[in-house]
Ligand code: ADP
């Protein structure tokens with residue numbers, strides 16, 4: 055195994071990465087750095103998330119940038135603004151001691167004028183999202199004729215998000231003799247196609263098995279009734295007082311609702327999804343990175359590629375339909391060789407999905423029990439006791455009062471005193487968990503109940519079925535479809551989708567009837583994977599629910615997630631308030 059020095063990096067870069075604390079190259083870096091320093095051959099690099107891909111392309115490219123020229127020499131494309139900022143920050147720390155190198159991130163949702171000013175000053179390296187890069191090229195503010203290296207980071211995700219045309223446009227504006235580098239955690243049909251279309255005889259490098267989740271991640275699942283998911287989530291949080299988690303939801307709306315609910319219940323939580331403004335997203339990410347937030351509730355797209363170390367738990371609030379999404383989610387933990395836990399909260403009907411994931415990932419998923427109320431209480435009490443023991447006493451400050459305090463407590467035994475202090479902190483919590491139910495579902499009973507739930511929901515009659523002219527042959531699955539729709543500008547927040555049935559060349563999809571027209575308008579005329587999408591109400595197949603005479607609409611019916619009614623909601627703050635003193639730094 056070669057060291058960074060032996061791989062041939064310049065002293066100023068070596069100094070910077072030593073300072074960051076990179077001791078030796080990761081497996082993928084071992085392979086990509088010499089390739090990129092020594093050849094102009096295109097490259098496809100596949101490596102699991104958390105394996106250091108940013109440095110794997112960043113270090114060798116930055117090593118070769120000519121600081122004496124102000125021309126843009128390298129363009130890095132990635133799917134989200136957060137990722138663009140993160141990569142630019144990483145690049146800045148890699149080049150801390152390299153003089154005259156400017157890295158400029160460009161992305162939507164922020165002032166283009168500011169970005170143009172930064173570009174005008176000269177940026178040898180531009181890191182951007184495809185949409186904004188196209189915009190800047192069209193305005194002739196970003197010149198690509200001197201580009202030597204184009205990096206496609208998270209390439210499959212960019213394609214999933216419908217950036218294919220943008221990539222086409224951008225790549226056609228770069229010189230033919232450029233070196234194209236494609237980085238991805240997973241290999242998919244889309245990635246293969248992009249390499250065929252845009253790359254020239256690429257070398258393929260992979261480290262670890264393809265499509266393999268991060269190695270040190272343990273996988274667990276909980277089987278609960280659909281209605282109890284939120285309660286299960288709370289117990290998981292409560293039994294892990296030091297949790298630092300990311301919770302993945304399927305839709306923006308669900309993301310918002312779960313996070314609102316967690317906050318209302320006194321947890322240290324917030325959410326990240328595409329409907330927030332750039333400033334809001336930055337603020338949330340900032341608090342999460344600083345660990346002022348313990349739980350980040352996010353959509354897949356918003357959290358894609360984010361590098362936050364030391365995440366203890368990845369929680370799948372629902373199990374994704376495709377393996378790649380699961381791999382990306384679980385890759386948020388167990389990073390840089392640390393151990394991590396990925397959990398899925400599933401309904402009894404999802405067991406086959408677990409089996410499927412086990413087969414493809416080649417990993418065992420352990421069935422875990424949602425902790426009982428007693429166990430949660432014990433864990434929280436012990437954590438509290440540890441906190442008391444670790445509390446520093448300011449002798450000098452407390453000294454003048456201590457005699458009076460002692461006098462007040464004179465009649466209480468040590469035992470009684472302890473009980474009172476603990477109760478002071480814990481009564482609400484104890485109350486909440488008193489007689490708490492066992493949330494675990496035995497598979498059979500659960501299935502019956504779940505079906506009943508579903509029947510009820512149908513009777514609520516809130517969904518209309520649409521026909522779409524895209525299907526499996528367009529590389530569509532339920533997950534990519536939802537991700538794509540949620541990413542469309544014209545789709546407002548909060549629309550709920552029901553059953554999705556993807557066939558070879560078409561798809562049926564249920565949408566809340568009151569939003570049917572919005573979705574039809576948004577989809578018709580848009581493009582998915584290069585195809586013009588045609589969407590229409592499904593004809594035939596029984597009466598359409600919206601046309602039922604009474605037109606009765608159950609306001610909460612059809613919502614995958616319902617706010618809990620009062621009886622099972624904890625009275626106010628269920629969680630033991632985490633005093634800032636014991637918080638992780
Ligand atoms: P990926 O893009 O493969 O998901 P990242 O490039 O985001 O992974 O890196 C994951 C984490 O590993 C980052 O915190 C990064 O700083 C760290 N890292 C990268 N390379 C090394 C290295 N050689 N030694 C130690 N840590 C590293």
Ligand code: MG
Nearest residue numbers: 107108207359
């Ligand atoms: Mg990455």
